[in-house]
Amino acid sequence: MAELTKELSQVKGDRPADPGKDVRVHPNPDPPGKQPLDVPTGTPTVIVDDLHIVYRVYGAASDSEKGNAVNALTRLLKRQGRPQMKEVHAVKGVTFVAYHGDAIGIVGRNGSGKSTLLRAIAGLLPPHAGAVYTDGQPSLLGVNAALMRELTGERNIVLGCYAMGMTPTEVKEKYQEIVDFSGIDEFVQLPMSTYSSGMGARLRFAISSAKTHDVLLIDEALATGDREFRKKSEGRIRQIRESAGTVFLVAHDLRVIEETCNRVIWLHKGKIKMDGDPKEVIAAYNKG
Numbered sequence: 519m520a521e522l523t524k525e526l527s528q529v530k531g532d533r534p535a536d537p538g539k540d541v542r543v544h545p546n547p548d549p550p551g552k553q554p555l556d557v558p559t560g561t562p563t564v565i566v567d568d569l570h571i572v573y574r575v576y577g578a579a580s581d582s583e584k585g586n587a588v589n590a591l592t593r594l595l596k597r598q599g600r601p602q603m604k605e606v607h608a609v610k611g612v613t614f615v616a617y618h619g620d621a622i623g624i625v626g627r628n629g630s631g632k633s634t635l636l637r638a639i640a641g642l643l644p645p646h647a648g649a650v651y652t653d654g655q656p657s658l659l660g661v662n663a664a665l666m667r668e669l670t671g672e673r674n675i676v677l678g679c680y681a682m683g684m685t686p687t688e689v690k691e692k693y694q695e696i697v698d699f700s701g702i703d704e705f706v707q708l709p710m711s712t713y714s715s716g717m718g719a720r721l722r723f724a725i726s727s728a729k730t731h732d733v734l735l736i737d738e739a740l741a742t743g744d745r746e747f748r749k750k751s752e753g754r755i756r757q758i759r760e761s762a763g764t765v766f767l768v769a770h771d772l773r774v775i776e777e778t779c780n781r782v783i784w785l786h787k788g789k790i791k792m793d794g795d796p797k798e799v800i801a802a803y804n805k806g
């Protein structure tokens with residue numbers, strides 16, 4: 519771990535000092551015998567080092583109890599609760615380095631750990647083991663701009679922009695652009711509870727992408743928009759990449775990934791099965 523941290527600071531040392539940036543580290547104690555990650559030179563934005571994420575579900579039935587009425591009755595008669603704790607090992611030793619300008623698509627079957635990985639990079643889930651190092655503040659689309667259903671689109675835009683750290687002047691400058699990009703028109707004056715799921719997703723994307731992000735994490739947000747909005751969103755993602763950010767994109771629509779990303783990571787049962795050129799990885803994923 520110390521080796522990795524040293525190498526990261528050496529890589530950062532090659533670049534001009536940027537006081538606005540920081541390196542956030544979400545480490546956990548190394549498992550014994552772990553080898554340090556071999557970090558290639560360049561300008562990494564995210565380093566995921568042998569990351570393990572484990573969910574703990576309290577009160578969950580163990581496998582032997584599932585659907586077993588006798589067990590349920592016995593527990594009831596003995597006045598036993600269900601204290602069992604079940605662990606779900608969602609991400610199992612994932613390691614990779616993302617660079618400035620990367621747009622990385624993450625593919626995998628349902629339950630393979632895609633959303634969990636994004637949430638861990640965003641710092642929303644603590645590692646069980648391993649670590650995530652990020653250069654700057656990662657933003658998970660739709661979470662950082664925490665929108666409130668009972669408030670109007672207008673209020674959500676203003677609050678969402680403030681939540682992302684914009685100044686009042688920046689909010690004023692960006693407001694109309696966000697409304698136009700989202701395409702929600704006069705609905706902006708109505709509470710978000712009146713929006714369709716597609717409209718909500720469009721507004722969320724418009725707010726979140728109005729700010730230049732160091733690391734933008736997008737989880738299926740493009741899936742709900744229509745074709746026209748998807749095209750606009752892809753253009754916005756390209757802009758973010760060009761402004762030297764890094765984008766992670768989870769989408770079940772492989773066309774979106776292929777058209778938007780320069781690299782694809784295939785997760786299978788919590789592990790990386792393949793990491794590389796979008797065409798090659800998607801072809802292998804479609805076969806396997």
Ligand SMILES: Nc1ncnc2c1ncn2[C@@H]1O[C@H](COP(=O)(O)OP(=O)(O)OP(=O)(O)O)[C@@H](O)[C@H]1O
Nearest residue numbers: 573575606608626627628629630631632633634635
């Ligand atoms: N809050 C949670 N509590 C317990 N287990 C969870 C939780 N969230 C996810 N899991 C489990 O972790 C594993 C990975 O889930 P995750 O949502 O990351 O997969 P995914 O690849 O994003 O799936 P999908 O394509 O269906 O969205 C699954 O086994 C899932 O059941």
